[in-house]
Amino acid sequence: MRDRRWTVVDLFSGAGGMSWGFHAHPSFRLAAAVDAQKSKPSRSTLACNDTYQRNIGIVPLDRDLQSISPEQLKREIVRTTAVRRPTVLLACPPCTGFTRTLPKNHREDDPRNGLVGRVAEFTAALKPKIVVVENARELLRGSFKAHSRQLIEALEEMNYSVHSATYRLDRFGLPQRRERAIIIAAAEGIPLRTLDDLWRGWRVDPKALTVRRAIWDLPDVKAGETCPTDRSHTSSNITSDVLERLRAIPTDGGSWISLFRTPETERFATPVMRSSYIAGRMNHFSDVYGRMAWDAPAPVIKRECSHVGNGRYSHPQQDRLCTVRELALLQGFPRSYDFDGSSRQNSYRHVGDAVPPLISHQLAWVCNWMLGGKRPRPDQFILPDTTLLPQDVLEDNAPMTEQLAISA
Template identity: 75%
Template sequence: MSARDRRWTVVDLFSGAGGMSFGFHAHQSFRVASAVDAQKSKPSRKTLACNETYSRNIGIDPLDIDLQAIEPRELARRIRQDGSLRTPAILTACPPCTGFSRTLPKNHKEDDPRNSLVGRVADFAAELSPKIVIVENARELLHGNFALHSKQLVSSLEYLGYSVHAATYRLDRFGLPQKRERTVITAVAPGLQLKTLEDLWDGFKVSPKALTVRQAIWDLPEVAAGVVDPSDEAHASSRVTPEVLERIRAIPRDGGSWISLFNHPNTEKYATPAMRRSVAAARTNHFSDVYGRMAWDTPAPVIKRECSHVGNGRYTHPEQDRLCTVRELALLQGFPKDYRFTDSSRQNAYRHVGDAVPPMISHQLAWLCHWMLGGKRPMPSDFILEDTTLKPSDIIKD
């Protein structure tokens, strides 16, 4: 810590739209000094432009660096130069999880080259020597066919002298109104006492009433598909073709599925060829979330990167005949209600939401780090991120 600024410094690798950084940014004891993201999309697409969203909310410009190509020593040099720091207190890293996700069939057989980025986190930690390392990724990082990468990371961090804890959590347990399951790896340097999210929440739990889609988005203004709310540019959804709009209208409200299209000849005509093949093969649970509506009184389904179309998952509004807006999905993903996303591409804005670490959760991780660095144990009123769907009144004693 410098004489001018007594806050602990944070470096965020694979920083994306700032979901992990924002939780620390919102904590008065931390300063996000540097962030790194190559903004890579699929080869056929242009940049994700996530660094634009990041800088809008965190106030610094991430380094556009390919973390698979750069040498750790050079990265450390660039980060120290960028953030005016010697040794960060916290190193956070959220490597791409696409190669681990169980939703992609090929991931059960092929080890995606990007998965090796998990192990590189230890190489970067060796150069930067942070007091705490936090890694977030898909549940399959610990439990999938290629868990060897998490084992390598844990082994390497332990070799460097860190004490390490790795666990998979359902994030609705910590207040996120979504059925999201993620892995969190926490490593602390010698001299610090390792603590976990379980320790942070010991003795407390979230009221089930706080975890519903209704609680999160019921009060947002109605908007039609493709229309932008004049008071919030993020409260807008993608346009759909007339055919897709008719298909949406035919699906029952409040949790309905495409399977219901086959209940009547008047609606069966809206079924896609893929739906017809699934029914013919008696596989009605096959991609059952596609075109599905969210249900008001349950947590949202997992919000994934490709959430910008109703055909990619259960992303249709419970009542209105449209895809959920960027703002609605952001609230369900634990972002504050005034978080600003890129306006250059709505499709990218959706990806920024689906790719992100929920800021609601990263703020809890920030308070956990503050505790491990010598602060007092925080209470729920401390670690609830303002202007998100979780309120102090939603926390009850366990």
């Protein structure tokens, strides 16, 4: 029997965060995915394609989207899938060159930023009906937003209608203060819909957005240990010095600044902490070695989240880094998502690099609506097996302008 589901191609597919939202939708079929699995220079492969295959069931093409020609990529997709024109093209280029967390991004245009423009070239070759792009908010607001303007102009020249916006994703149920740029483009004749349209008249109960709600019921594990019933519930090893430092930081939202409250705890401060404290720079890297707060959303989960010194990634109460599973839940992954257990550090990167599936599933429903479906109900567009439940979505009759002001 012919498969009548709409086809999806995912470029820069990573461990499958964007793909999973469409994979979980009954009207879509992932036809192809592409990722070069590149880590930082001199490091080994990210091995994200293995994680993608394990969860979604197809083997991504290991191709460098910076160098392959659009026509060559199209030939490979047609040869392996027989799909000549995908219905939806997902394209989430690396955000490392845009994100404001790296100071150099305010003055240097990272070569990887040029991949945004390549999305238009791949669109011209594949001719999808819908294009969805997700990236750091600086794609639209930052020093090098010209890349997004050029992409939008190129799509409009191909007669796509385009909507671009930045969103705080906790507005849509992600238990994390994550702000991202989303671009949706619709081919001629297809009505353009957005996340604003999907959520008009609805809002999320704030009680559903906390760290406690997301991870409170997971078994206790020690630093460096793995839960015997879930290989993704595992955290990085930490040295004895780091462990003592973490134990001296108050539970439930504490930070390194608290180390200076007594002489006994001050001895655990690093030289950088000490110099910052003396200079009165209390906000200088304030999140490093910080603990998450139980009754607040998580901070932004970034790519390098595999060490307590990289951000506020420590457990609210236990003396360790949050596990891969805990961060994955806070990143909107289903509880059953299986991360590669062969490299714990890669698993952390897979989580931090990902588009939250809780959000990509909502984007899938937006695309379904655009392609002729009806506007979905919350019980349809809430991704099962995640931290957000249908009963967490409440009616909200506030005008959209008010909702946007609240989320900002």
